[in-house]
Amino acid sequence: MLAPVCSQPRLRNAAATRQAMLESARRQFARESYENVGLREIAGAVGVDPALVCRYFGSKEALFREVLPHPDDGEFLEGMTAEALPAYLAELLSVPECEVSAEKAEWLLIVMRSAGSPQASKIVREILHEGVLAPVEKMLDAKDAELRAALVLAVMIGSAVLNTMGIETLSDGNSRVREKLAELFAAAIR
The missing domain is CATH 1.10.10.60 (Homeodomain-like)
Structure with missing residues (x-):
């Protein structure tokens, strides 16, 4: 027993x-x-x-x-200027995949999975507005600032999705990737 x-x-x-x-x-x-x-x-x-x-x-x-709040919320745009923003964001998004944290990938999955929910997508929009759109809008002059900030966010999320999917061309960290991303960001904020 x-x-x-x-x-x-x-x-x-x-x-x-x-x-x-x-x-x-x-x-x-x-x-x-x-x-x-x-x-x-x-x-x-x-x-x-x-x-x-x-x-x-x-x-x-x-x-x-x-x-939902992103691990970097409130920090990644601190002290940034509109002139330095394109190169800075290009650098952030072109790091090799091994450096992309699991937390960031998980956050992106949560954002993507919540897109179909009216209640959850409202919260996502509020958090993205607070953490990205509003700070970028503040950096830009008033003309079309909201639209230009939204374009910056579109490039950021698109790049992050492709990085998360393992599209190596964007995540290999080479200078050509950074240069092209910086051009996209510069065009978005013009």
Whole structure:
């Protein structure tokens, strides 16, 4: 006969539990569309009750909003000028694929998978406006600044998608790639 197993109570750590829920949500939103992700799956992966997810975050929408901010938000355009922007963005986007972090690829998957959801795409638009469009608009003179910032974002996302897909031509880090990307960005902000 086997000796009884003494189960010890699970240690409670609110910060660790909250972080585990965020990581679970990030993985779920990267794998499935916003509509297909439920609080039960997020909670189940962590081993907690779905009500606890609601208690920590309030709603699936609020959780999604917290999951979505990009790891570089608020930092990558700090101190940038319109003149330096094309070369800077070209450099960022032409790094070899081995340097592209898993977090950035995961973020891009979340953004792409949420595109079909009215609720999630609204949040994505708000975050992209705050983190990219508004700062780029501020750098540019007023004439068509919103349109030019949107074109910059289009080139950024298009390049990031191709890098994530492993299109080596864009991710090999050579100077020709940087030069062409800088030309695209310069044309976008003109």
